[in-house]
Amino acid sequence: MHPTHVPLRLATGAYILNSGISKLGADEGTAQYLHGAAASTYPAVFKDMEPKKFAKLLAYSEIGVGAALLSPMVPAAVAGAALTGFGASLMGMYFRTPSMTLADGIRPSQEGIALAKDAWIVGGGLTLLTQGLWGTAKSNAKAGVKKSKKAVRRVTPGR
Numbered sequence: 001m002h003p004t005h006v007p008l009r010l011a012t013g014a015y016i017l018n019s020g021i022s023k024l025g026a027d028e029g030t031a032q033y034l035h036g037a038a039a040s041t042y043p044a045v046f047k048d049m050e051p052k053k054f055a056k057l058l059a060y061s062e063i064g065v066g067a068a069l070l071s072p073m074v075p076a077a078v079a080g081a082a083l084t085g086f087g088a089s090l091m092g093m094y095f096r097t098p099s100m101t102l103a104d105g106i107r108p109s110q111e112g113i114a115l116a117k118d119a120w121i122v123g124g125g126l127t128l129l130t131q132g133l134w135g136t137a138k139s140n141a142k143a144g145v146k147k148s149k150k151a152v153r154r155v156t157p158g159r
Helices: 003-023 028-041 051-070 076-096 119-155
Strands: none
Touching (some): 003 051, 003 076, 028 076, 051 076, 076 119
């Protein structure tokens, strides 16, 4: 894990992990609320799912994303992809629920402020994803240059 990723991964990982753990014991009312929000946004996926099963799925998903962020052995690109996907699903809910935004469809209504703030999750995920991919590409390029130099030394006469 790159040292500059530690604050982002710790803060978001701990927050999302805690959120998932707190949903593990969701009561029927909470499960119905969570399911209703997801089913109205993504009906093709969640409409027919039982609310308690959805709450468990959501809890385990959040625990998985949080754990990936907190685990130093999970590459930044992988953790970033998980965080970006999670954040994008929340932003999808924000943009697809008319009551969440003002008439312009972008700025949050009073009801949408809580979800609009989740844009930071997408930003953090994209940061980890791009830095992870960039670091891998840079590392692979350096390795390729070293390999080329060794090959040139082997075939260059007089060395």
